[in-house]
Amino acid sequence: PATAPDALDRSAVRVIAHRGSSAALPEHTLAAYRLAVEEGADGLECDVRLTADGQLVCVHDRTVRRTSDGRGAVSAMTLAELGELDFGSWKSPQAPEPSPILTLAQLLELVADAGRPVELAIETKHPTRYAGRTEAELLRLLRHYGLLPSTPAESSVRIMSFSELSLHRIRRAAPAIPTVYLLERRLPLLGRTKALPGGAGIAGPGIDLVRANPGLVTALRRAGHRVHVWTVDDPADVELCLELGVEALITNRPRDVLTRLGR
Ligand code: G3P
Ligand code: CA
DSSP states (O other): OOOOOOOOOGGGOOEEEEETTTTTTTTTTTHHHHHHHHHOOSSSEEEEETTTTSSEEEEEESTTTTSSSSSBGGGOOHHHHHTTTTSSSSTTTOOOOOOOOBBBBHHHHHTTSSSOOOHHHHHHOOOGGTHHHHHHHHHHHHHHTTTTOOOOOOOSEEEESSOOOHHHHHHHTTTSSSSEEEEEEEOHHHHHHHHSSGOEEEEEEBBHHHHHOHHHHHHHHTOEEEEEEEEEOSHHHHHHHEEEEEEEEEEOHHHHHHTTOOO
């Protein structure tokens, strides 16, 4: 049998802050992303959704119920309506300042002003609903901020999705942007085939899947795929991913993971 691919150099592993430094501060807020940059994260992960008036905002759930003091679906609210809500107090009732909705444009500004290179891993949420408008607006913003690469190697941005359709749309419109196919359940043929669903260049399994099937990562790497895993907070999971040669760890606790990596 073929031997497993080598583990990667620990110093080369990328640490990506999942929704910002979101164990410490409310997810998808400017404060959580600023903290992740201060803590030395290599990159920032965020989920994007389209508002009723076509703006991309950084929200994970379909509705604002869990992470704000309001109610309703993001897609049914305008940016101005979302701007009335506080996205901080659900996690930090004593927060000194309210945390307004974060737009993708504001996150791109933060990255532009970070003073050092910061990668972005942007996930399109439920994009099938919007007939390509999510991807079109995402690419428009990336172009505006000078983040559309000519080659995958020079890109500081990756676009991730559980949706093959969304990844296809991105690859058709901007083939140089690296894309990540996210998966939660084992796909039996994945790893044996050369191509990933959606034409993605990178596989993004969840840590539960990796724990249950570590051979999946080995198979994916043998097939020549890069592997990025979410959400890796536990020290044992960090070690497992390092052994398996995972290239990027997406974590709610970027400082702890960096410390484990000796950085
Ligand atoms: O980084 C990918 C990961 O965030 C996907 O799951 O539910 O946290 O968006 P979820
Ligand atoms: Ca996500």
